[in-house]
Amino acid sequence: MTGTLYDRTASAAAAAVISAYSTSFGLATRLLGVRVRGHVRNVYALVRVADEIVDGEAAAAGLSLDAQRRTLDALEEETLDAMSSGFSANLVVHAFALTARECGITPEHVRPFFASMRTDLETASHDAASHDDYVYGSAEVVGLMCLQVFANAGRPDAPIPAPAALVTGARRLGAAFQDINFLRDLADDAGLLGRDYLGVTDGSTRATVLDRIDADLDAAAETISLLPADCRAAVTAAHDLFAALATRLRTAVGDERVRVPDPVKAIIAARAVAGRPPVRRAS
Structure with missing residues (x-):
């Protein structure tokens, strides 16, 4: 990414946040083309900071x-202001605003995200409707932000909306990622945070959630070939990493937190770089 020294410093700060928090995400972003890589990091850095406000770090500090809630509201307001003005004294917010302004990320993406984060401070247990609303704001719109990056980063003209098929694929992939994370973190969400996102009470309801995840992953896989060439390997790798997690969740015992071993991650990345199609789950 180009820009002023302040712009570049803000984007470097966002990259540092992501590097510290997520090895799997770091692997996928390294497979993105240079055109989009920094922008995607800028998006996820803001997501990570907002998540920390509601998932324990702020509470541990005594808030x-x-x-x-006030801190989260202030972050949302600062983000929207920076998207309008092009500047924030918060480096992560500034980096996100740079990406939003170039790539056509709008308040219609940002507000549902913060609404879902706010829900974590207000709702402990979800029914089907509130689950879907939460997943839209916490995950699907993040996929839509990334899709705006894929469609618009580096364009000389005004940003354009992504094609409808890719919008559907981004939403389904985001939903699958979020439900997989919910299943992985079931014990911690219940024991440490007092939250129940899925209503999983037995093997049957767990299987139902996994079947939904498989359907979402397959629907997303159908659209990955439509993405720009410099994005396909990264999205395929991310898709297949979560598909591997879904496989392990089928046979997980008790409160075991499943993970994909590093050698398997390397194989998944190599397949994606070689141009292999994403794996299919339900068929």
Whole structure:
């Protein structure tokens, strides 16, 4: 990414946040083309900071629920202001605003995300409708932000909307990622945070969630070939990493937190770089 020294410093700060928090995500972003890589890191850095406000770090620092809510509200307001003005004194927010302005990420993406984050401070247990609303804001719109990056990063003209088929694929992939994370973190969400996103009470309901995940992954896989060439390997790798997690979740015992071993991650990345299609789950 180009820009002023301040712009580049902000993007470097966002990259540092992502590098510290997620090895799997770091692997996938390294497979993105240079045109889009920094922008995607800028998006996920803001997501990560917002998540910390509601998922324990702020509470551990002694913030009450009301204080956490005010902090989250202030971050949302600062983000929207920076998207309008092009500047923030918060480096992560500034980096996100740079990406939003270049790539056509709008308040219609940002507001549902913060609404879902706010839900974590207000709702402990979800039914089917509130689950779907939460997943849209917490995961599907993040996929839509990344899709705007894929479609528009580096364009000389004004940003354009992504094609409808890719919008559907991005939403389905985001939903699958989120439900997989919910299943992986079932014990921690319940025991540490007092939250129940899925209503999984037995093997049958767990299988139902995994069947939904498989359907979402397959629907997303159908659209990956439509992405720009410099994005396909990374999205395929991310898709297949989560598909591997879904496989392990089928046979996980008790509260075991499943993970994909590093050698398997390397094989998944190599397949993606070689241009192999994403794996299919339900068929």
